[in-house]
Amino acid sequence: MKQMINVALPKGRLGEKVLNIFETVGYDCPSIHETNRKLIFENEEAGVRYFWVKPSDVSIYVERGAADIGVAGKDILLEYAPDVYELYDLDIGKCRMAVAACKNFHDNTERTLRVATKFPNIARDYYGGKGRDIDIIKLNGSIEIAPILRMSDVIVDIVETGTTLRENNLEPIEDIVPISARLISNKVSYKFKNEEITTLAAKIKEYCLNR
Ligand code: PRP
Numbered sequence: 001m002k003q004m005i006n007v008a009l010p011k012g013r014l015g016e017k018v019l020n021i022f023e024t025v026g027y028d029c030p031s032i033h034e035t036n037r038k039l040i041f042e043n044e045e046a047g048v049r050y051f052w053v054k055p056s057d058v059s060i061y062v063e064r065g066a067a068d069i070g071v072a073g074k075d076i077l078l079e080y081a082p083d084v085y086e087l088y089d090l091d092i093g094k095c096r097m098a099v100a101a102c103k104n105f106h107d108n109t110e111r112t113l114r115v116a117t118k119f120p121n122i123a124r125d126y127y128g129g130k131g132r133d134i135d136i137i138k139l140n141g142s143i144e145i146a147p148i149l150r151m152s153d154v155i156v157d158i159v160e161t162g163t164t165l166r167e168n169n170l171e172p173i174e175d176i177v178p179i180s181a182r183l184i185s186n187k188v189s190y191k192f193k194n195e196e197i198t199t200l201a202a203k204i205k206e207y208c209l210n211r
Pocket of ligand 1: 140160
């Protein structure tokens with residue numbers, strides 16, 4: 001018997017793009033387009049149930065098996081290192097993780113570098129690899145303010161268009177890693193719903209390659 005696939009979708013612009021891909025390849029769900037505040041939608045015929053969750057929580061739902069699969073940014077996967085399978089790079093939601101600073105910034109390597117970020121593990125790994133001492137200032141948003149107010153020397157954050165940096169007189173100084181959205185799977189689900197998940201992943205891959 002065909003089993004339902006539970007999908008964690010990242011709420012927001014990326015999620016809308018992801019849903020569009022899933023629906024185009026055969027996992028449509030008419031009820032998800034009704035205007036309401038519901039968070040769970042299913043289409044039994046298509047064998048799919050969708051949940052809207054915070055983008056940074058997708059990997060938690062998938063790791064714990066509440067969702068069989070989901071779509072998460074590589075930034076989240078690098079930061080939280082969830083125990084999930086990364087099935088496919090959807091090549092959407094593209095941006096980069098970068099170090100940025102005020103335009104006149106000069107690094108004094110004699111001193112500990114103060115780094116403001118939402119991604120302490122990525123920042124720690126990056127500077128650890130360079131042997132640079134840092135002091136992490138963990139923030140939850142609006143990271144760009146930290147160097148402007150001289151609370152940090154640099155930020156480690158996502159840069160997409162670069163507009164936020166430019167409009168705050170900051171500039172990217174080092175690229176850390178390119179980021180894009182990844183299809184991920186719970187490890188147990190991958191075994192027990194293997195046919196359903198591999199079929200879905202293959203359809204998505206085919207769509208992405210031909211788009
Ligand atoms: C991200 C990031 C930057 C901005 C970069 O923030 O933290 O602030 O997008 O995009 P840009 O290069 O196109 O300007 P997000 O919109 O996720 O909001 P947040 O700071 O509240 O997390």
